[in-house]
Amino acid sequence: MRFLITGGAGFLGSTLANQLAHDGHTVQVLDDLSNGRREHLEPGIQFTQGDVNNVPLLWSLLQDVDCVYHLAARVSVAQSILYPRDYNAVNVGGTVSLMEAVRATGVRRVILASSGAIYGVQTEQPVHEADFPRPDSPYAVSKWAAEQYVQTIGALSGIETVVLRIFNAYGPRQSLPASHAPVVPRFLYQVLTGGSVVIFGDGRQTRDFVYVTDVVAGLVNAAASKAAVGQIFNIGSGQETSLTQLIEAISSVTGQSITPVYNQEKSGGVQRLVADITPARMALGFQPHVSLTDGLRRLLVEDERFKRDKE
Numbered sequence: 001m002r003f004l005i006t007g008g009a010g011f012l013g014s015t016l017a018n019q020l021a022h023d024g025h026t027v028q029v030l031d032d033l034s035n036g037r038r039e040h041l042e043p044g045i046q047f048t049q050g051d052v053n054n055v056p057l058l059w060s061l062l063q064d065v066d067c068v069y070h071l072a073a074r075v076s077v078a079q080s081i082l083y084p085r086d087y088n089a090v091n092v093g094g095t096v097s098l099m100e101a102v103r104a105t106g107v108r109r110v111i112l113a114s115s116g117a118i119y120g121v122q123t124e125q126p127v128h129e130a131d132f133p134r135p136d137s138p139y140a141v142s143k144w145a146a147e148q149y150v151q152t153i154g155a156l157s158g159i160e161t162v163v164l165r166i167f168n169a170y171g172p173r174q175s176l177p178a179s180h181a182p183v184v185p186r187f188l189y190q191v192l193t194g195g196s197v198v199i200f201g202d203g204r205q206t207r208d209f210v211y212v213t214d215v216v217a218g219l220v221n222a223a224a225s226k227a228a229v230g231q232i233f234n235i236g237s238g239q240e241t242s243l244t245q246l247i248e249a250i251s252s253v254t255g256q257s258i259t260p261v262y263n264q265e266k267s268g269g270v271q272r273l274v275a276d277i278t279p280a281r282m283a284l285g286f287q288p289h290v291s292l293t294d295g296l297r298r299l300l301v302e303d304e305r306f307k308r309d310k311e
């Protein structure tokens with residue numbers, strides 16, 4: 001098949017692009033490189049640097065494309081609180097631009113990378129796709145709005161759509177910005193460089209950590225599944241892990257004892273979040289294979305930043 005991946009030079013996008021190219025598909029990537037790196041992409045993948053809001057550019061890239069993976073987005077919850085307009089422009093505006101271009105060029109299917117963040121505080125766990133979203137950040141609002149645009153424009157225009165709500169993905173190449181790094185690479189980096197591991201809140205808050213190759217398997221399957229059309233799926237491990245348990249797992253794979261520093265002043269986000277992945281199992285044949293300790297071990301071996309710091 002012929003794919004375009006927006007945001008395809010980023011963490012998830014580049015892993016997906018390389019997998020699809022490896023499977024023999026034709027892959028193009030559009031990325032403005034605001035958070036991605038061209039070097040992540042293997043030879044043979046056609047790369048265009050540009051903005052997902054550039055509709056004429058989208059039109060030219062989408063000629064003869066069968067399926068678009070839409071991953072281009074600003075991705076930090078903390079940053080979105082400071083810059084909601086920017087998050088709206090890229091995550092919502094960029095999605096509308098893409099859907100207009102898809103409609104004009106006759107692309108058959110769009111797969112949107114949405115987020116487990118849209119659930120916010122839910123009293124019942126694990127969360128199901130039918131639970132009413134309670135987004136608690138501009139980032140989460142923007143992903144929910146993007147879902148609505150993809151599904152609505154898709155339904156009006158006969159475009160097949162699939163929405164995947166990805167939970168806390170981790171793996172090699174995930175960006176590690178100093179001010180708002182995701183928790184897995186942040187803790188690992190701090191442990192390996194002798195820094196303090198700071199937990200916001202009491203450490204009992206839970207998340208659903210899912211290894212990148214499992215996420216990519218879900219994305220790949222979403223392109224071919226007939227049962228997935230028009231649907232929304234949670235993509236997580238289905239395992240609930242507290243930050244304290246994450247620290248224990250990091251301690252066991254690195255062999256280092258860790259004494260975290262607790263910052264109770266700063267909110268640790270929602271108290272519990274774990275995905276029900278039954279619908280993804282049924283419609284996408286989704287089956288997470290990598291446990292948290294195996295994922296952390298792979299990260300230590302495969303990510304240059306952690307390899308160098310270990311030596």
Ligand SMILES: NC(=O)c1ccc[n+]([C@@H]2O[C@H](COP(=O)([O-])OP(=O)(O)OC[C@H]3O[C@@H](n4cnc5c(N)ncnc54)[C@H](O)[C@@H]3O)[C@@H](O)[C@H]2O)c1
Pocket residue numbers: 006007008009010011012013030031032033034035036037050051052053070071072073074075090094113114115116143165166167168169170175
């Ligand atoms: N990583 C996770 O845990 C996670 C969880 C839920 C959802 N998601 C979603 O998956 C997608 C990929 O996330 P990621 O973790 O790989 O982040 P990432 O930042 O590595 O990837 C996003 C990519 O989009 C690009 N981009 C940003 N603005 C753009 C624009 N205006 N035009 C073109 N490209 C632009 C960035 O340069 C980057 O390469 C995002 O849509 C994110 O919301 C990720």
